[in-house]
Amino acid sequence: MAVKRRVAIIGGGPAGTICALRLLQSAPDAGRGWEVVIFDRKVFLEFGPPGCNMCAGVIADTVMQQLEELGVPVPTELIQRRIEGHHFETRWGGLSLPKEPEATLCTVYRGLGPKGLGYDERRSFDQFLLRSAVERGAQHIRALVHTIHFPQDSRAPLQVHYGEGETLEAEVVIAACGVNSTLPTRLEQAGFGYRAPATIHACQAEIPLDEDAVTRCFRDEIKVFSLGLPGIRFGAITPKREHVTVTVVGPHIRRADLERFLQHPQVIRHFPPGWQIPSEYCHCHPKLPVTAARCPVTDRFLVIGDAYISRYLKNGIESAFYTGSLAAEVVLQNRLSRSELWHYYVRPCERRYRWDNLYGRLLFRLNDLIARSRWLTASRLRILRKEAAAADWETKPETQILWHLFTGSAPYRDIFHRALWFSLQWRMAQALWEEAREWLGVRGRRGR
Ligand SMILES: Cc1cc2nc3c(=O)[nH]c(=O)nc-3n(C[C@H](O)[C@H](O)[C@H](O)COP(=O)(O)OP(=O)(O)OC[C@H]3O[C@@H](n4cnc5c(N)ncnc54)[C@H](O)[C@@H]3O)c2cc1C
Numbered sequence: 001m002a003v004k005r006r007v008a009i010i011g012g013g014p015a016g017t018i019c020a021l022r023l024l025q026s027a028p029d030a031g032r033g034w035e036v037v038i039f040d041r042k043v044f045l046e047f048g049p050p051g052c053n054m055c056a057g058v059i060a061d062t063v064m065q066q067l068e069e070l071g072v073p074v075p076t077e078l079i080q081r082r083i084e085g086h087h088f089e090t091r092w093g094g095l096s097l098p099k100e101p102e103a104t105l106c107t108v109y110r111g112l113g114p115k116g117l118g119y120d121e122r123r124s125f126d127q128f129l130l131r132s133a134v135e136r137g138a139q140h141i142r143a144l145v146h147t148i149h150f151p152q153d154s155r156a157p158l159q160v161h162y163g164e165g166e167t168l169e170a171e172v173v174i175a176a177c178g179v180n181s182t183l184p185t186r187l188e189q190a191g192f193g194y195r196a197p198a199t200i201h202a203c204q205a206e207i208p209l210d211e212d213a214v215t216r217c218f219r220d221e222i223k224v225f226s227l228g229l230p231g232i233r234f235g236a237i238t239p240k241r242e243h244v245t246v247t248v249v250g251p252h253i254r255r256a257d258l259e260r261f262l263q264h265p266q267v268i269r270h271f272p273p274g275w276q277i278p279s280e281y282c283h284c285h286p287k288l289p290v291t292a293a294r295c296p297v298t299d300r301f302l303v304i305g306d307a308y309i310s311r312y313l314k315n316g317i318e319s320a321f322y323t324g325s326l327a328a329e330v331v332l333q334n335r336l337s338r339s340e341l342w343h344y345y346v347r348p349c350e351r352r353y354r355w356d357n358l359y360g361r362l363l364f365r366l367n368d369l370i371a372r373s374r375w376l377t378a379s380r381l382r383i384l385r386k387e388a389a390a391a392d393w394e395t396k397p398e399t400q401i402l403w404h405l406f407t408g409s410a411p412y413r414d415i416f417h418r419a420l421w422f423s424l425q426w427r428m429a430q431a432l433w434e435e436a437r438e439w440l441g442v443r444g445r446r447g448r
Helices: 014-026 061-069 125-135 183-188 211-218 255-263 316-332 338-372 374-389 397-407 412-419 422-447
Strands: 005-010 034-039 058-060 081-083 085-090 093-098 105-107 139-141 145-149 158-162 166-170 172-175 199-208 221-226 234-239 243-250 282-284 287-289 301-303
Touching (some): 005 158, 014 034, 014 125, 014 316, 034 125, 058 061, 058 316, 061 316, 085 374, 085 397, 093 374, 093 397, 125 139, 172 183, 172 316, 199 255, 221 338, 243 255, 316 338, 338 374, 338 397, 374 397, 374 422, 397 412, 397 422
Parallel strands (some): 005 034, 005 172, 085 221
Antiparallel strands (some): 058 105, 085 093, 145 158, 158 166, 199 243, 199 282, 199 287, 221 234, 234 243
């Protein structure tokens, strides 16, 4: 029997597990056997942050499709809610925006469940991914990886040091450790040029509510808040089955900012009447990458997922799937030298995300700018209200822009170009004019 070559994957989140699944699915076809070892100390069977990869858990249809193609369809009990649209809230009012007609979006919980809620193993998305990889033949070592030794001799195996002084040798090592880990900093010291992505902070709370209250108050909509609050880039409330996930993002966000956000009149009005922030609730402070890592590869070593590159502020699981799948492809094609990895792995990832993320940054900045201006926000709401009356999705350019911006379901470049359309600019100018006329009319009536 042929000796299997070993690939060690550090991290059993979405990037690591999809990479393992692809390697195990394709290995027999490629005529080679790969032994796949996944390291992750987390078991997604603990309540609260220790058993969770801290995320809002909005899953795009592309993610579901990829899992289905791999023969591991997401079981229905894992789905917390199917999302019907967004509610867009600003300081000066808000409205519900429908979803793109064919799009399906749902919410899941990454870990076992928030502290204090009686969820069980069947609810954990990350546990489902990891279990699926193990069922396909991956070995899971429940341990923390401390360092990787890169040998001078290009034929010698790489060494993964983990747990209580143990070592595993592997021909290929893939780091899928995300950005909420100390491993990226240690990789920076390995000497091949890796620099971890820059990050910003989020504070996330899982607020328990009974199922009826979630349905009644949140109506299967993700609430997105552009309130222009100091220190908070944006906030969102994502409905789950028996709780809602509240996320606020900003450069130095803290729990106090999250509570300031929750107490804002435009936010608290979405909760049941008389609702108050509970004294205890499950919360976490994860980091989000906002740039790409530098030098994510060296001979027989690749960084995938958030620790390398992801879509700016949106759809991180989908980008983790992309980099994880591409990494599996280059391993199976045996393109493992540093230069081959640059050509066949880094370049396609950069083409897909790096430049597009610049447009994403610009769009989010524009959104912040509009959120701080009463005039621009009122004009945008006016356009959105007019579009709400139209039946055809194609005649709702501003609704489309916000849908794609909130879901990350189209390249940022396309959204940016759409935002520049003359017809939309013209409608914005008209809306501003109508807003100004209304304001002057009100002032005139007051003056008389
Ligand atoms: C507040 C917030 C909300 C988000 N909401 C969404 C959303 O709604 N939808 C979406 O698509 N994306 C969302 N994201 C982004 C998404 O969470 C990430 O893009 C995605 O999880 C990245 O996957 P990953 O596998 O690269 O890293 P991770 O999910 O971070 O997984 C890394 C894994 O590696 C393990 N690990 C780390 N270091 C070591 C080590 N030294 N040894 C062994 N194991 C290790 C960890 O335990 C973990 O399991 C959100 C992110 C944040 C912060």
